Amino acid sequence: MTDSSVPATGTADRDLRAFIAGLPKAELHVHHVGSASPRIVSELAARHPDSRVPSDPEALADYFTFTDFAHFIEVYLSVVDLIRTPEDVRLLTYEVARDMARQQVRYAELTLTPFSSTRRGIDPRAFMDAIEDARKTAEAEFGTVLRWCFDIPGEAGLESAEETVRLATDDRFRPEGLVSFGLGGPEIGVPRPQFKPYFDRAIAAGLHSVPHAGETTGPETVWDALTELRAERIGHGTSSARDPKLLAHLAEHRVPLEVCPTSNIATRAVRTLEEHPVKEFTRAGVLVTINSDDPPMFGTDLNNEYAVAARLLDLDERGVAELAKNAVEASFLDAAGKARITAEIDTYTAAWPAR
Numbered sequence: 001m002t003d004s005s006v007p008a009t010g011t012a013d014r015d016l017r018a019f020i021a022g023l024p025k026a027e028l029h030v031h032h033v034g035s036a037s038p039r040i041v042s043e044l045a046a047r048h049p050d051s052r053v054p055s056d057p058e059a060l061a062d063y064f065t066f067t068d069f070a071h072f073i074e075v076y077l078s079v080v081d082l083i084r085t086p087e088d089v090r091l092l093t094y095e096v097a098r099d100m101a102r103q104q105v106r107y108a109e110l111t112l113t114p115f116s117s118t119r120r121g122i123d124p125r126a127f128m129d130a131i132e133d134a135r136k137t138a139e140a141e142f143g144t145v146l147r148w149c150f151d152i153p154g155e156a157g158l159e160s161a162e163e164t165v166r167l168a169t170d171d172r173f174r175p176e177g178l179v180s181f182g183l184g185g186p187e188i189g190v191p192r193p194q195f196k197p198y199f200d201r202a203i204a205a206g207l208h209s210v211p212h213a214g215e216t217t218g219p220e221t222v223w224d225a226l227t228e229l230r231a232e233r234i235g236h237g238t239s240s241a242r243d244p245k246l247l248a249h250l251a252e253h254r255v256p257l258e259v260c261p262t263s264n265i266a267t268r269a270v271r272t273l274e275e276h277p278v279k280e281f282t283r284a285g286v287l288v289t290i291n292s293d294d295p296p297m298f299g300t301d302l303n304n305e306y307a308v309a310a311r312l313l314d315l316d317e318r319g320v321a322e323l324a325k326n327a328v329e330a331s332f333l334d335a336a337g338k339a340r341i342t343a344e345i346d347t348y349t350a351a352w353p354a355r
């Protein structure tokens with residue numbers, strides 16, 4: 001596990017963390033299986049003792065230490081292997097929403113990889129029913145609104161793209177909460193343009209395009225995501241910092257980046273937090289949103305990501321509130337939904353004790 005917690009620097013740091021903890025937030029880049037808490041992973045690992053995943057939380061922290069991005073995906077897939085029944089899917093989704101609500105997340109677009117579940121034998125209809133049941137129950141019980149992004153696990157090939165777009169667009173499967181279409185997994189050796197026909201179909205069916213790009217490869221992948229996949233937001237986009245023209249394009253066309261600082265360190269996509277390019281993004285006028293990606297696997301949560309961002313961007317409470325509003329603005333909520341959370345953020349910030 002990566003300890004990227006901001007070192008405690010005294011009262012100011014504690015106050016900012018308290019402010020963040022209570023701040024209403026939206027999260028735009030967080031993976032379903034990657035959000036399984038140690039308790040859920042341990043429970044599933046105990047239920048399926050044939051798995052390599054340790055059920056003891058301390059051993060799990062060790063298990064979630066990655067040597068590189070490929071190692072991260074290998075471990076990630078061993079956790080995917082623990083999700084075997086529709087009830088596993090429902091429990092995971094519901095518990096993820098509970099953890100979000102505890103962090104004052106009002107709205108989240110959760111990335112699911114339905115191909116990984118259907119290829120492991122979960123019936124597609126039962127999968128959809130499980131996530132929809134969890135979404136509705138979680139909204140009623142916790143007040144957190146969930147929406148779905150279905151992503152293609154690119155390295156699994158075009159067969160996975162075909163299955164993902166089928167599940168996302170065929171009325172027999174497409175869940176009510178689905179808003180967007182993504183592409184994840186390793187980028188090296190998995191060129192983005194090959195997925196254009198699948199994104200075209202998803203976009204034609206009314207879904208938003210939100211591929212990962214520039215996480216582990218250069219800015220040309222981000223260009224491909226923009227031009228070939230018609231990306232409306234970019235997952236990570238870290239290497240955009242190496243291309244000033246790209247930064248100017250992202251800023252001019254208001255294409256937000258879904259920045260996940262601790263993830264980038266944990267997967268070794270970026271060497272140290274100090275080298276993270278988030279400051280270059282804001283300096284170039286790019287709309288930055290802060291996200292947690294696979295929080296328990298990276299030893300973080302959304303609140304900690306905001307604290308990390310505040311340190312890297314040198315923000316006070318008001319600056320952090322602006323970051324939270326960026327995520328609302330970049331979300332696929334309707335205008336009324338955006339206005340409601342933005343107003344809540346403003347009210348909370350105005351009431352925060354000034355020092």
Ligand SMILES: Nc1ncnc2c1ncn2[C@@H]1O[C@H](CCC(=O)c2cccc(C(=O)O)c2)[C@@H](O)[C@H]1O
Nearest residue numbers: 031034113116151152153155156184185186212294
């Ligand atoms: N930081 C991240 N950056 C990128 N992706 C991330 C990140 N975090 C989590 N993911 C997830 O990892 C999945 C990868 C799954 C994958 O590659 C694969 C390959 C071959 C077979 C199968 C299978 O299921 O049989 C799966 C992606 O779809 C994505 O949702």
Ligand SMILES: [Zn+2]
Nearest residue numbers: 031212235293
């Ligand atoms: Zn991701």
